[in-house]
Amino acid sequence: MERICFLKSSAVLWMLYILACFTRPTEGNSIDQSALLSLKESITIDPNQLTVKNWSINASVCSWIGVTCNSRHHRVAELNLPNMALEGSIPPQLGNLSFIVYLNLSGNSFHGKLPQELANLRRLKFMDFGINVFTGFLPQTILNISTLQILILQKNNLSGNLPEDICHHAPNLRLLSLADNRLTGTIPSSISGCTQLRILALEGNNLTGSIPREIGNLTMLKTLYLDSNNLEGFIPQELGSMNGLERLNLQANSLSGSVPANLFNMTTLRILGLTQNHFSGRLPSNIGYGMPNLEKLYLDVNNLNGVIPDSISNYSKLMLLDLSANEFTGLIPNTFGNLRFLEVLGLNQNNLESDQELSFINSLAGCKYLQEFTTGGNPLNGILPASIGNISNLETIDMSFCGIKGDIPKQIECLGNVSSLRNLYLGFNKLTSSIPVSLWKLKDILQFNLTSNLLSGSLPSEISSLKALNLLDLSLNQFSGDIPSTISEIPNLINISLASNKFEGTIPDSIGKLISLEMLDLSNNSLTGMIPKSLEALQHLTRFNVSFNELSGEIPSGGPFENFTYQSFMSNNAICGKPQFHVPPCQGSSHSSSEKIVLLAVLIPTTASAAITLVIVLLLSRYRKRQVQAQADSLPDIMPERISYYQLQRATDDFSNSNLLGRGSFGSVFKGSFTDGTLVAIKVFQLQLEGAFKSFETECAVLRNLRHRNLTKVISSCSNLDFKALVLEYMPNGSLEKWMHSNGHFLDIVQRLNIMTDVACAVKYLHHGYSPPVVHCDLKPSNILLDQDMVGHVSDFGIAKLFGEEETLRHTMTLATLGYIAPEYGAEGLVSTSCDVYSYGILLMETFTRRRPTDEMFSEDSSLRSWIANSIPHAIDRVVDANLISPEEKNVSRKLNCISSITEMAVNCSAESPGNRPSMKDVVASLQKIKVQLLAYS
Numbered sequence: 001m002e003r004i005c006f007l008k009s010s011a012v013l014w015m016l017y018i019l020a021c022f023t024r025p026t027e028g029n030s031i032d033q034s035a036l037l038s039l040k041e042s043i044t045i046d047p048n049q050l051t052v053k054n055w056s057i058n059a060s061v062c063s064w065i066g067v068t069c070n071s072r073h074h075r076v077a078e079l080n081l082p083n084m085a086l087e088g089s090i091p092p093q094l095g096n097l098s099f100i101v102y103l104n105l106s107g108n109s110f111h112g113k114l115p116q117e118l119a120n121l122r123r124l125k126f127m128d129f130g131i132n133v134f135t136g137f138l139p140q141t142i143l144n145i146s147t148l149q150i151l152i153l154q155k156n157n158l159s160g161n162l163p164e165d166i167c168h169h170a171p172n173l174r175l176l177s178l179a180d181n182r183l184t185g186t187i188p189s190s191i192s193g194c195t196q197l198r199i200l201a202l203e204g205n206n207l208t209g210s211i212p213r214e215i216g217n218l219t220m221l222k223t224l225y226l227d228s229n230n231l232e233g234f235i236p237q238e239l240g241s242m243n244g245l246e247r248l249n250l251q252a253n254s255l256s257g258s259v260p261a262n263l264f265n266m267t268t269l270r271i272l273g274l275t276q277n278h279f280s281g282r283l284p285s286n287i288g289y290g291m292p293n294l295e296k297l298y299l300d301v302n303n304l305n306g307v308i309p310d311s312i313s314n315y316s317k318l319m320l321l322d323l324s325a326n327e328f329t330g331l332i333p334n335t336f337g338n339l340r341f342l343e344v345l346g347l348n349q350n351n352l353e354s355d356q357e358l359s360f361i362n363s364l365a366g367c368k369y370l371q372e373f374t375t376g377g378n379p380l381n382g383i384l385p386a387s388i389g390n391i392s393n394l395e396t397i398d399m400s401f402c403g404i405k406g407d408i409p410k411q412i413e414c415l416g417n418v419s420s421l422r423n424l425y426l427g428f429n430k431l432t433s434s435i436p437v438s439l440w441k442l443k444d445i446l447q448f449n450l451t452s453n454l455l456s457g458s459l460p461s462e463i464s465s466l467k468a469l470n471l472l473d474l475s476l477n478q479f480s481g482d483i484p485s486t487i488s489e490i491p492n493l494i495n496i497s498l499a500s501n502k503f504e505g506t507i508p509d510s511i512g513k514l515i516s517l518e519m520l521d522l523s524n525n526s527l528t529g530m531i532p533k534s535l536e537a538l539q540h541l542t543r544f545n546v547s548f549n550e551l552s553g554e555i556p557s558g559g560p561f562e563n564f565t566y567q568s569f570m571s572n573n574a575i576c577g578k579p580q581f582h583v584p585p586c587q588g589s590s591h592s593s594s595e596k597i598v599l600l601a602v603l604i605p606t607t608a609s610a611a612i613t614l615v616i617v618l619l620l621s622r623y624r625k626r627q628v629q630a631q632a633d634s635l636p637d638i639m640p641e642r643i644s645y646y647q648l649q650r651a652t653d654d655f656s657n658s659n660l661l662g663r664g665s666f667g668s669v670f671k672g673s674f675t676d677g678t679l680v681a682i683k684v685f686q687l688q689l690e691g692a693f694k695s696f697e698t699e700c701a702v703l704r705n706l707r708h709r710n711l712t713k714v715i716s717s718c719s720n721l722d723f724k725a726l727v728l729e730y731m732p733n734g735s736l737e738k739w740m741h742s743n744g745h746f747l748d749i750v751q752r753l754n755i756m757t758d759v760a761c762a763v764k765y766l767h768h769g770y771s772p773p774v775v776h777c778d779l780k781p782s783n784i785l786l787d788q789d790m791v792g793h794v795s796d797f798g799i800a801k802l803f804g805e806e807e808t809l810r811h812t813m814t815l816a817t818l819g820y821i822a823p824e825y826g827a828e829g830l831v832s833t834s835c836d837v838y839s840y841g842i843l844l845m846e847t848f849t850r851r852r853p854t855d856e857m858f859s860e861d862s863s864l865r866s867w868i869a870n871s872i873p874h875a876i877d878r879v880v881d882a883n884l885i886s887p888e889e890k891n892v893s894r895k896l897n898c899i900s901s902i903t904e905m906a907v908n909c910s911a912e913s914p915g916n917r918p919s920m921k922d923v924v925a926s927l928q929k930i931k932v933q934l935l936a937y938s
Helices: 002-023 027-042 050-054 092-096 116-120 140-144 189-193 213-217 237-241 261-265 310-314 360-366 386-390 410-417 437-441 461-465 485-489 509-513 533-537 593-627 645-651 692-705 736-741 749-769 823-828 833-849 864-869 892-909 920-937
Strands: 043-045 067-069 076-080 087-089 102-104 109-112 126-128 150-152 159-161 175-177 182-184 199-201 223-225 247-249 254-257 271-273 278-282 296-298 303-306 320-322 344-346 372-374 396-398 405-407 423-425 430-432 447-449 471-473 478-481 495-497 502-506 519-521 526-528 543-545 552-554 574-576 660-663 667-673 679-685 714-719 724-729 784-786 792-794
Touching: 027 043, 027 050, 027 076, 027 087, 027 092, 092 116, 116 140, 189 213, 213 237, 237 261, 360 386, 410 437, 437 461, 461 485, 485 509, 509 533, 645 667, 645 679, 645 714, 679 692, 692 724, 736 784, 736 833, 749 784, 749 792, 749 833, 749 892, 749 920, 823 833, 833 864, 833 892, 833 920, 864 892, 892 920
Parallel strands: 076 102, 087 109, 102 126, 126 150, 150 175, 159 182, 175 199, 199 223, 223 247, 247 271, 254 278, 271 296, 278 303, 296 320, 320 344, 344 372, 372 396, 396 423, 405 430, 423 447, 447 471, 471 495, 478 502, 495 519, 502 526, 519 543, 552 574
Antiparallel strands: 043 087, 067 076, 660 667, 667 679, 679 724, 714 724, 784 792
16 A cells, blocks of 8 residues: 555656656756847837736746747747837847747837847848837848848838848848838849849838849849939849849939830839839830730839830730820820720820820720829810710829810719719819819819819809818819808818909808818908908918908907918908008997998998999909900909009108118119008119110010919009009018028028929919010029018019010010020020020029029139039039038938939020020929929938
8 A cells, every 4th residue: 555655656756847847947948038038128118018917937938929939949939029019129138049930020119239149040031120210230240141031121220331242141032121221332233142032122222323233133033122212324134134023113213214125025024113213215116015914104203205105005904004294295195995904094294285175085984993094284285075074983183284175064074973083183274164063063072173274153052062072272263153151061171272263242151160271262352241250260270361352340360360460361451450460450349420420421432432443443354354365374464553652652651761672773672561551562663774664664564464373473553754663562581582692591402492493483484384475584583582481483574575476586785684694695685585594594503502603713714503513413512502411311312312403404404505405394394303302301
């Protein structure tokens, strides 16, 4: 019996011993536990307390969350903690996990440098540290792990160059992603040593130099992403020989030359992205025969030209085609309907044309999946066909700036049944008639923009059906009638512009219910009554304009009105309010009976007189409108009623020097303030100066008919035998001259580019948007004025030249400002639109270098132009305004690249020969491309 008990006791002890052997950490297991505990201690934030609660020394490391051990050695084989919102650093002890094969800490906020000890992970095959905030140089040692197959370090802040022997110690790499870091230098040709690579992603860095030809030796490669760098040079022919490649993205670089023809013969290619480069030349006529599997083709924002080949419609699997912002010409093909799976078609900002019926739209009815269709900025000059309503799945239509004329067809009621439509842009055309009733049934539309047409009629109460609408822009048309109160039933409205129409009646009080409203522009109408006090509830309203109406009563003062300026309320003669609005103070509402009688005795004849005057003005305005050709981007031609000398004298305090804004060649400009608080600029011509009379007449002739948002607007004039003056829109931020060359003033890169784009748009309008063309002849910083929003306006047309119908060149004896004069203008008095292009080029250089063309550093042998031309593209940092770029800021090289593109264009504009200068159309298109790049880096 005792023997049996002893045997039982021994068995129990033996079992306990064996169990202890399995639960007690071995030496290797203890090393792993220690390494992971070091990681736990380095984690400073663990919102879900995964490591805090679970990684306990009282439990086997193999049972910890995110940890997997191998079955043979019970060593840590996998550490998988992605997207856990962890913050902290990586301890060097993690390099002691000598059996680990899979390591994934992606999608967290780990920071600091990656420890060199990670190179000790000699069995590691998969490492993903992407989407963290690691800094420092890319560790060479990690690339020395010979077993590594997957390495993902994307979306961190790693810097430094790619190692020259990048693939020497890691021949088994199949996926290498270093995207979206701060890597610099060139792509080493040794990358071809990674012969097993399937995916190479280096996009979103600061890599420079050219694409190495050796990449073509990566025969296993399926995906190559080199986009959003600073690569330059040509696309090597070897890329076109990579038969297995499926995705190639080279967009947002500085690559140039023509696209290799063999690139369009890659039979396996599904996605080709070449957006935002400097590619030029024509597309091959047989482009559509070589890539049978192509699904997405991005060729936008380049300098490609010629016609769009008809063969492009042979891409039977194509879902996206973007050819926008190039220089394509000729007719838009009528064969796009063959692209049965097409979802996006981008053709905007080219020089494409169509027949009068825009028949290419008929073919698009065959694209049953088409969601986005853009042709904006092409001179189509046709009539909108009814067939546009047959494209059943459209979400976005952009046909703005296309010269489309005629009525909106009744058949476009079909669009009312297109429940998918979200964005409709038909602005800056020549559309007439009223808006079809069916368009008010687009209950899911988000943005509705018909600005700058010739549309008429009233807004129906059914506008409330547009329940999802957030932008409504019907400005610069001829709509009339009341603003329907039902507009308040569109709950998501953010932007409303009904400016420059013929709306009358009162501003609906119900607009105060639009709590999301940020912009409301009702200016230049015939609205009456008071500004609703309910608008004080619109806490998000930042832009508000009711100027040039017939409003009366007190301006609200609460809510957003505390931040508005007088410019929101100009030319409403019967309003009153706080001094900040430059209007008279409001009087008390109580009057005695005798006071009321006196008041009526004054008001009745005054009102009657005003009414008669208004009728006369309206009749004259209508007559003048009929005499002037309608311009798509111009306001109706209404020359304001002249103002008296005594009104100007009082407004300027007898032309006091304290109100002097500046002096010009033919007179002085004063700041004036009328009794209603309206601020203006008054240009007084010194008639004793030779040429002053002609200068006044020229400015009147130019400003009478020209209307553009970037031209200084004339408000009124005063003319008699002894005195001549123009009353102009007041620009509170002064001139570009002040901001460029006065102490205490500074413009950043984006502001300078915006202003110079404004100027370019104005000059483009003078040259191409109005017939016959107008040459400004004196573009310089002091003639560029800035409004409250820092929008640029071209001013001073005193020596402008108005050309005849057939004129392209004219002789003159009048000289412009030294330093900005084109050579042929200064030497021979020859004036053409190319002279303005030259002056604009000099002005553009000055804006980004802050050097005047007359700076003393330039002599007979050098000039502002030659100084810049010798510095681009590689030494642009030597000439650019030093205040624009800080070496510490992010994306310095990319910003310098944008500035280099700007100054290169400026050099082209100021070419010696007029024939070598681009047109202002080309200049505007180039600036828009550069702006897209710059905003992406800012």
